[in-house]
Amino acid sequence: MYNSKIIGLGHYVPENVVTNDDLSKVMDTNDEWIQERTGIKERRHVVKGDGDTTTSMGVKAAKVAIERAGIDKDDIDFIVFATLSPDYYFPGPGVLVQRDLGIKTVGALDVRNQCSGFIYGISVADQYIKSGMYKNILVIGSEVHSHGLDMTTRGRAVSVIFGDGAGAAILSREEDTSKGILSTHLHSEGQHAEELSLLAPGMGNRWVSDIIADNDPNDESYLPHMNGQFVFKNAVVRFSEVIVEGLKANKLEATDIDLLVPHQANLRISQFIQKKFGLKDDQVFNNIMNYGNTTAASIPIALTEAWEQGRVKEGDTVVLAAFGSGFTWGSAIIKW
Numbered sequence: 357m358y359n360s361k362i363i364g365l366g367h368y369v370p371e372n373v374v375t376n377d378d379l380s381k382v383m384d385t386n387d388e389w390i391q392e393r394t395g396i397k398e399r400r401h402v403v404k405g406d407g408d409t410t411t412s413m414g415v416k417a418a419k420v421a422i423e424r425a426g427i428d429k430d431d432i433d434f435i436v437f438a439t440l441s442p443d444y445y446f447p448g449p450g451v452l453v454q455r456d457l458g459i460k461t462v463g464a465l466d467v468r469n470q471c472s473g474f475i476y477g478i479s480v481a482d483q484y485i486k487s488g489m490y491k492n493i494l495v496i497g498s499e500v501h502s503h504g505l506d507m508t509t510r511g512r513a514v515s516v517i518f519g520d521g522a523g524a525a526i527l528s529r530e531e532d533t534s535k536g537i538l539s540t541h542l543h544s545e546g547q548h549a550e551e552l553s554l555l556a557p558g559m560g561n562r563w564v565s566d567i568i569a570d571n572d573p574n575d576e577s578y579l580p581h582m583n584g585q586f587v588f589k590n591a592v593v594r595f596s597e598v599i600v601e602g603l604k605a606n607k608l609e610a611t612d613i614d615l616l617v618p619h620q621a622n623l624r625i626s627q628f629i630q631k632k633f634g635l636k637d638d639q640v641f642n643n644i645m646n647y648g649n650t651t652a653a654s655i656p657i658a659l660t661e662a663w664e665q666g667r668v669k670e671g672d673t674v675v676l677a678a679f680g681s682g683f684t685w686g687s688a689i690i691k692w
């Protein structure tokens with residue numbers, strides 16, 4: 357058995373900055389409300405026609421991660437792509453990355469676990485590497501939310517939160533099993549699937565032809581729906597549980613955490629977790645202020661920035677944790 361280790365990280369966000377004041381020009385909202393409830397100051401939105409897509413941003417992030425890992429694209433044995441906003445209904449973006457990076461015909465897997473997608477992705481990659489099947493795996497989280505948001509007052513409770521961007525990691529075989537990803541912990545509770553969801557178009561629900569035929573201006577089925585307070589209450593409980601589970605599995609205490617990189621759902625959720633575990637400001641990494649919630653991309657973007665800022669050093673105990681639509685949640689305990 358081997359361990360897997362993150363040997364390269366990269367991120368890409370579109371250039372177009374959308375501030376809270378920009379949003380207040382198109383919907384009834386304001387900077388004070390958004391910052392107070394979410395901590396978000398600005399986010400990035402792709403500009404339609406500029407060429408940024410979920411796949412292309414993932415490719416840009418991946419190129420940086422591959423270069424920093426010091427490997428060649430031909431060394432990649434497998435691709436895992438996590439997103440809720442794929443370019444096409446099918447095929448998923450994993451194969452598009454294989455094509456656009458000119459990688460040989462390795463397997464490409466798409467992960468549909470929303471905000472927990474990156475943790476699910478590295479968990480899958482970790483198992484392949486642990487078993488000896490693959491040596492180097494590219495894991496990407498990327499999202500274009502902005503195309504699908506309701507940018508009117510009707511959609512404000514959701515639309516102000518989400519942003520676009522991508523992050524990528526190279527996981528590689530590590531012979532020293534005291535290093536790298538020590539364990540991952542995954543959960544789901546489908547009972548609450550519709551509480552944070554986008555229901556149409558769907559084969560089991562309303563297809564595109566139904567939406568067109570109805571031509572109903574009040575149709576919200578193809579817009580994201582979020583029961584905000586219910587999500588918040590579940591998030592703080594599940595985040596805490598899954599961090600405790602990961603620490604216990606490795607006989608660690610909260611005091612052993614050098615850096616917690618939580619999924620950037622809402623700054624209030626991160627602050628609640630920080631307080632609950634008694635962590636100092638420098639033990640938790642947040643960048644939701646600048647990017648909003650980028651779902652599957654949020655952890656790899658945050659981890660990349662933390663690494664770039666020297667906040668992750670060799671030997672550190674790094675904890676990743678996420679909660680989101682599904683509901684799904686998970687954690688990863690890493691010895692850097």
Ligand code: COA
Nearest residue numbers: 385386389393471512513516584585587588621622679680
């Ligand atoms: N700007 C101004 N007012 C807004 C608004 C906005 N963008 N969005 C909603 N409001 C209004 C509501 O209409 C409501 O007005 P009313 O009291 O007149 O009816 C009021 O603000 C309170 O709305 P509510 O939805 O109860 O706010 P909240 O305190 O629950 O905050 C969230 C909303 C979304 C910020 C909060 O529930 C949250 O963060 N939930 C978790 C979301 C999350 O983390 N999602 C990602 C999980 S991965």
